[in-house]
Amino acid sequence: MADRLRMVEAVRETLRAELERDDSVVVYGEDVGRAGGVFRATEGLLDAYPDRVFDSPVAEAGIVGVGVGLAATGLRPVAEIQFQSFLYQGFHQLAQHVARIRSRTRGTVTCPMTIRTPYGGGIHALELHSESFEAGFAHVPGLTVVVPASPAETAGLLTASVRSPDPVVFLEPTRLYRSFREEVPADHELPLGEARIVDSGEDLTVVAWGSMLRETLEATAELDADIEVIDPRTISPLDTETIVESVRKTGRCVVVHEAPRTSGMAGEIIARITEDAFYYLETPVERITGYDVPVPLFAREDAYLPDADRIEAGIRRVLDRN
C-alpha cells in the first residue's frame, strides 16, 4: 500500500493484505466474489484468492451464523453484509451466538469474525440503505463496534478487526467510500478501543464519528474557537478516558451522530461524561443527531441528516452559554 487511496480501496487493499498474510482468512458475502461487491470493496479478491473468497446466497442470518462454524474450525471469517439494515436479518445470530460464544464456553470457543457493512446515509440510496444502528450493536456485550472515518483509519482499524480475537461489527460510512483520498501506510494496524484526537482544542469538545466527523470538521473550520474534535473510532468498547479527559479540560461538549436521537450513542456518552466529568461541565452537553423518525427516502434525506450547519449552530449555542 502506502498509496493515496479512497476508503473503499482501503477496504479492498486491507482485505487483500490480510488474505495474503493469513491463510485462515476467508471473505464471503452477497456479490463479493464475481462482482467484487456492490461498492467494489472486494474487487479482484476472488481472482487472487479463488479458494477463500465466496459469493453467498441472499441470507444474512446464514452469513452471520455460518461464521460461528467457520471460526470453530480455525478459520477467520470476514463477512460482508450488503447494507447495515440487512444485518437485522442476522441480529439473532449476532447477539445469541457470535457475541457470546466466548463467555458461554468460558473462553474455550471463540468467534474472531469480522462483519463489514456499509453504514449511514448521504448517498441518496434506496429505503433502508442509510441506517445507523451502532447504539443497538453496542448494547450487546461481547461485540466490538467500529466506525472508521477516513481511508487510513479504515485500513488501520480493519486490519486490527480482522486480527482481533473477538467479533467485530465494522461499519463503513458509505458516504465516505469515494469522497476523498488519503495516504495509507502498508501493514497499518491501529488499536481498537482507542479514540483519536482529531483536533486539539481548549474551548469545547466535539465527539463525532463516521461521516459526521467530516461534517463536524467542516463546521469547526467555520468557527473562531479552539475546538477539540474526538473520533471514538471504536464505539464499543468505548474509550471513555479520552473523551472524559477532554471534557474535563474544555468544560463543554457536543456529541454528534446521524442515528435517531432516542437511545442513540450520544446518550451513553453523555452518561459517561456525567459520571466522570460532571463537575467540570460549564454547561450541559448537547447532542446533534438524526431525528426520531425512520430515515426518509432520499428526497427528504438531507433534512434528516445532521450537517455542518446544524453542528455549527449547536457548537455556537454551547459556546455562547455560560
Added chain:
Amino acid sequence: MADRLRMVEAVRETLRAELERDDSVVVYGEDVGRAGGVFRATEGLLDAYPDRVFDSPVAEAGIVGVGVGLAATGLRPVAEIQFQSFLYQGFHQLAQHVARIRSRTRGTVTCPMTIRTPYGGGIHALELHSESFEAGFAHVPGLTVVVPASPAETAGLLTASVRSPDPVVFLEPTRLYRSFREEVPADHELPLGEARIVDSGEDLTVVAWGSMLRETLEATAELDADIEVIDPRTISPLDTETIVESVRKTGRCVVVHEAPRTSGMAGEIIARITEDAFYYLETPVERITGYDVPVPLFAREDAYLPDADRIEAGIRRVLDRN
C-alpha cells in the same frame, strides 16, 4: 375483572376482554393455544375463541412478519414471542416493516400490532431467557415500548396497547408474573407515553421500571429520605416531562435498569435530564444497571442483576454527595 390478580392473570384477563370486545383481535404465538402459553398467560383463550387464537410454528420472524399482513386486512394482531431474546429472530421484520409501514406509506397502511413477550431476569431460567433489550427497541422510531410493573398496570397498559393504532412491544417482567396480587379494575385502560409517580418525594428521584421498580421500592423503604420514584412505564416514546420536572424539584437522580449498562436506557434518560434539568442538578445522576456482560446462567445470575442493596447503596451515594 376487578379481582385480585397476579400479573400473568392480568395479561390473560385483558386478552380475554379484548377478544370479547373486538372481533378483529387475533391472538397467536408459540404454544399460546392448546397449552395456554408456557407461563399460562393465554390459558383458556383458545377454548373461548377458537377461531381467533392460534398456535404458531416455531418461527419468530414469521410471527412478527405475518402481523403486517393480518393488520392490513383489518385485524388486530396480538402476538406472543415466547421470550424476549427470541424477538431478535424477528428483529428485521420489526424494524424494517412493523415499525415503519405507517411512515413508509404516509399513514395509508398501519400496523396496530401488539407483541407481548416475557422479559428480564430473576427466575433462574435457561440461557437467553433473561435479557432486556428495551433500549434497542426504543432506538427504532415508530415503535412503542412498554414495560408494566404490576398486575393493574399490566391490565391498563396492555389494554391500551391492544387498542393502540401503532405497534407496541410489550415487555412483561417474568419475575413479576406470579410475585404478587393486586386489585385490577375491569376495562382498565391507562395512557401510553405517560410515566407514573409511584412515590412522591423531595430529596431524590429514582427512575426504574419492570422488576427493578420493586427492587427500588424495597431499597427506598430502607432509607430515611424523601424519595420520588418514577416508573416511566412507556420506555418509548418516553415521558420526559414527568422525569424532568421531578429532577428539577429534587436535584438528584438515580436511574435503574437490569439491561447492560452501555447503551442502555439510562443513558438516554441522563441525556434528557442533562438537556432539560442540568442547572437543577446538585450532583451527577447515577445509574445502577446490569453489567456489560451477557446475562450469566442462573448460578451467577443474582450477581448480575441489580438488587435492592445495590440500589440502596447508589441512592445513599447520591444523597450523601453535595
Added chain:
Amino acid sequence: MPREDIAQFTIRSVQVLAEDGTVDEDLAPSLSDDELLDCYEAMKRARRLDERAISLQRRGELGTYAPAIGQEAAQVGSAFAMDEDDWIVPSFREQSALMVRETPPQQILEYAMGMEEGAEIPVDEHALPPAIPVGTQPLHAAGVGWGEAIQESPNVALTYFGDGATSEGDVYEALNFAGVYDAQTVFLCQNNRYAISTRLEDQTAAETLAQKAIAAGIDGVRVDGNDVLGVYRVVSEAIERARDGDPTLVEALTYRRSMHTTSDDPSVYREAAEEDEWEARDPIVRFQVYLENRGLLDEETKATIDERVESEIADAIDRVNAARDELDPADMFRHVYAEQPPELERQAAAFERKGDRDG
C-alpha cells in the same frame, strides 16, 4: 418396512405460448381480444416506463431504479389473473404488475425520486408498498392470505419475489405459515437467474425453485415466465386454489434483460452472448407475434398503443417533477405515530426553527 418409499413429489412446468409464437390450444386461457390487447399494452407500458426511467436516472433526475425489462410477461400475466379485491404484495421490481393494478406511473416515478408519496396506498386499494429488504414481504402476504381466511373473505394475496429471495429464511417461513394456516396466498417467484451478480447455482443446490414448496407441504409449479399466457393460466389456477385455502408457489422462469438496478453494471458478471440469447426470447416480441398471427395487432394498432403509452408516461413525468418541487421535508415527522409524541413534536419544531435548538 426396512426400506420404503413414503412420499413422492413431482414438479411440473407449463408453457402455453411457445417461443415461436404458437399456442397450445388446450391450455390457452379464454381471454377476449380486448383483454389480450390490454395485456399487450400493459407490457408495452411497463417496458417503456423502465426505458424512460433508466434514461431519467442517467440524467440525474431519478434515484436508483430497478427495471424489469424482460420480465413483463411474468408480471403482467400474473397481475391480470387477479381479481380487483385481491392483494398485491410486491418487492422493488414490480412496476409492470403494479401498473396493471392501476398504480399510476406517476407514483412509481415518485418512489424512484425518493418520495414517500410514491408508496402511498389509496383507500380501498388492496396493496402493500414495495418491500426493499429481500424476501421479507412474502410473510406479509402469508399474513394477508391468512387474515382473509380468518375473515372468510374470498380475497387472495399475490406476492412477488426473486430467485435470490428464496434463500432468505423469511420466504421459507412464509411458505410454511401459509401451509399451516391455509392462507389464501399465491407466491410468485420470478426466477430471473440472477440476484444482482449471483447466479442460481451459487444461490441454491435445488434444481428448480418451485420445489421449495415441498418443504412447506404446499403446491409448487414452474411456468415459462416469458410466456404471458402461460403465466396467466398457471397463476389463475393458483389463485383459484388459494381462494379455497391452498397456497401455491409459482416459479416463473425468466430473465432480467437489463441491469439489476441503475447502480449495477451486468457486464461485470455476465456475457453479452447470454443477453443476446434472451433478447431472442423476449416476452413482448413473442406475444406480439402471436397477436399478429391472430390478426389482432396491425401496425396501426401498435402505433396507437405506443403513442398512448408515450404520452401517459410523459404526463407522469411532468406531474412528478411538479410534485417534487412542492415536497415538504417536515413531512417526515408526521407519520411516525398516529399521534405525535411530545419529543417528536419538539424535534419537528426545532427542525422548523432551524438552529434555534437542535432536535
Added chain:
Amino acid sequence: MPREDIAQFTIRSVQVLAEDGTVDEDLAPSLSDDELLDCYEAMKRARRLDERAISLQRRGELGTYAPAIGQEAAQVGSAFAMDEDDWIVPSFREQSALMVRETPPQQILEYAMGMEEGAEIPVDEHALPPAIPVGTQPLHAAGVGWGEAIQESPNVALTYFGDGATSEGDVYEALNFAGVYDAQTVFLCQNNRYAISTRLEDQTAAETLAQKAIAAGIDGVRVDGNDVLGVYRVVSEAIERARDGDPTLVEALTYRRSMHTTSDDPSVYREAAEEDEWEARDPIVRFQVYLENRGLLDEETKATIDERVESEIADAIDRVNAARDELDPADMFRHVYAEQPPELERQAAAFERKGDRDG
C-alpha cells in the same frame, strides 16, 4: 413442452430393528458385540441421567432440564456413527449424544445447575456448546462443515435439532448454505412429534420433515428414530456422503416420552393413551430384546451395567455439588472479551468492592 414433469423426488424411510426386536439382516450394520453392548450401555446411561436429573430438579437442586427419555436411540445411534474428530453441534436436549462423545455427566449437570462450566469445551474436542435458541445451531454446523471442506479435512459436522426447529428460517438457510457450499454436514432432525405443546400438524403442512431437504437440493431420508441400528446405519451413510461434500437431512421419527422440560406438564396437551402407545415402542426395550435374543445380554450383564451407570451418575452428582459451592460469580466478567476493556475492568472492580461505586 406445454406441461412437462421436470423434477421428481422420493423420500425413503428405513428401519433395521423392528418393534418386536427382529432385525433386517441385509441392512444391519456390522457392529461387534462389544460395540452393541456399548451402545446399549450408553442408552441406559442417558435414560438414567435424565431420570436422576428430573428428580434432582424436583428437589430444587437443578434448574430447568430437558430430558430426552424415549429419544435415546436417535441420539446414541447417531453419535456412535461419528468418528472421533467429527463435530457435534447440539441443541439443548442432547445429553444422550453428548455422553457418547465423552462429555462427562458432571458437565451436563453443571449446565443444568446454571454454571457456564457445563458448556466449556475441552481443547481438541470437536463440539459446540448447547444452543438454547431453537434452530440456530444448524447454521453453525453448516459453517463447520463448510470450514472443514475449505481446509480439505475429512471431518464432518453432525447437528441435532427438533421438529419445531424446522419451522425456523435459520434451519432452512443452513440446509441451503450446506447445499451451495458442499458442506460436510449431516442434519439430524429428531422428530419427536412435539415442539413443547405444538403438534406437527400445527408446525407444518409437510407430510415428512425429511422432504425439507428438497428445498435445498440436498438428500433427505427418514429413519425410525427408536431403532438404534437403523439410526446408526442411516447416519453412518449420511456421514460418509458428507465427507465427500454431500450434506443430508435425516429425519429420525421418535417420541419424547417425558416432559418438554421440567417446567412443562405434557398432560395439558396430550393424552395418556398416546404416551402409553409410545412406551410400548421404547427404544431401549426394543434393543434389549434384540440383544437378549442374540444372547449378548443376560441378567448379570444388565445388573453390572445398571450398577456402573448408577455409580457414575452418583459420582457426577457429588462432584457437581462440590463445584457449585466453589463458584466464583466474578467469573462473568472474565470471558466477555479476550482482553478486558477498561470499562468492564471498572465494573468488575466495582462488583468486588460492592457498593463503593456501582458498575
